[in-house]
Amino acid sequence: MNAELVTELEAPLQRTTTSTRAWIVSALGPTAALGGVIWAIVQPYRVTLLHPLGQGFWWLFVEPPLLAVAVGLFFYFVITPGLLRDLAEEHATAE
Amino acid sequence: MQPPSEHVHWLFATGFLLLALCLLAEAVVGTDVWRRRAWRAYLWPGLAFALGVLMWPVMTFYTNSAIHMIAHGAWAQVLMAGSAMELGLVSGKLRSGWWRLGMPAGFLVSGTAFLVHEQNSWLFQRSAFTHHLLGWTLVVSSIFPLVRVLRPRSQLAATGFALAFVVVAVTLYCDRDVAQIFGHISPLAGAPHR
Numbered sequence: 001m002n003a004e005l006v007t008e009l010e011a012p013l014q015r016t017t018t019s020t021r022a023w024i025v026s027a028l029g030p031t032a033a034l035g036g037v038i039w040a041i042v043q044p045y046r047v048t049l050l051h052p053l054g055q056g057f058w059w060l061f062v063e064p065p066l067l068a069v070a071v072g073l074f075f076y077f078v079i080t081p082g083l084l085r086d087l088a089e090e091h092a093t094a095e
Numbered sequence: 096m097q098p099p100s101e102h103v104h105w106l107f108a109t110g111f112l113l114l115a116l117c118l119l120a121e122a123v124v125g126t127d128v129w130r131r132r133a134w135r136a137y138l139w140p141g142l143a144f145a146l147g148v149l150m151w152p153v154m155t156f157y158t159n160s161a162i163h164m165i166a167h168g169a170w171a172q173v174l175m176a177g178s179a180m181e182l183g184l185v186s187g188k189l190r191s192g193w194w195r196l197g198m199p200a201g202f203l204v205s206g207t208a209f210l211v212h213e214q215n216s217w218l219f220q221r222s223a224f225t226h227h228l229l230g231w232t233l234v235v236s237s238i239f240p241l242v243r244v245l246r247p248r249s250q251l252a253a254t255g256f257a258l259a260f261v262v263v264a265v266t267l268y269c270d271r272d273v274a275q276i277f278g279h280i281s282p283l284a285g286a287p288h289r
Contacts, residue, residue: 021123021124025120025123025124028119028120029116032116057096058098058099058102062098064105064108064109064268067105067106067108067109067112068109068112068268070109071113071116072116075116075120079117079120079135079138080120082132082135083120083124086131086132087124087128089131090127
């Protein structure tokens with residue numbers, strides 16, 4: 001019986017797939033946040049907090065680069081950790 | 096205290112960006128893992144439904160013509176209907192996979208509404224361009240939710256569906272009330288903002 005050999009060949013492949021998926025999920029939030037940071041650097045006048053004098057409420061409240069950063073950070077800190085745990089659990093169950 | 100319309104576009108862009116990240120994550124880990132926690136299963140359909148509800152105040156307060164009112168009302172309805180069907184499927188109250196047709200229908204209606212209600216040409220000014228682009232993006236990318244109906248496990252359909260929302264979010268972030276587009280602005284558009 002060479003069933004053990006088959007297991008040995010498949011297990012690393014599955015681990016690689018899971019770790020790739022985990023890496024992609026982990027990168028989603030930071031990528032969005034990084035996009036916001038780059039945007040703020042390229043168009044600093046979009047960040048009215050840098051020059052708040054004379055700005056109205058909406059110009060101070062809605063600052064697109066900061067909103068993109070906020071979404072990325074929210075996703076990374078609130079949604080990603082549980083998702084990675086569930087992905088690891090699914091992987092463990094599959095093994 | 097009413098925000099300028101470009102700010103409303105940016106707020107919706109933020110909602111669509113979060114929606115896109117959730118859909119991308121679901122496409123990567125698979126629906127089974129994504130739905131392991133009940134709150135997460137309801138997250139993106141709930142968010143889409145909330146965006147649909149928020150379209151009603153937009154319809155009410157940004158009605159500068161009848162066609163704008165109809166377009167905003169149509170977006171509100173199809174976004175709410177499509178996401179309500181997804182919520183029904185998640186909760187198990189709806190069982191047939193054909194209910195997923197709500198999303199491609201929503202994409203088609205939204206895209207058409209964008210194209211119909213924008214009466215200026217592509218290079219009239221920035222918001223005209225973004226409306227045309229959003230319209231065609233939604234019309235063309237309606238193929239992804241449609242494939243999702245026929246092949247619910249298709250990775251390509253799930254990824255395309257998510258990326259469509261990324262494009263929508265980025266395009267909405269690019270919107271300005273009055274601004275140049277690729278160096279063009281019609282003299283009829285008014286004075287460009289910052």
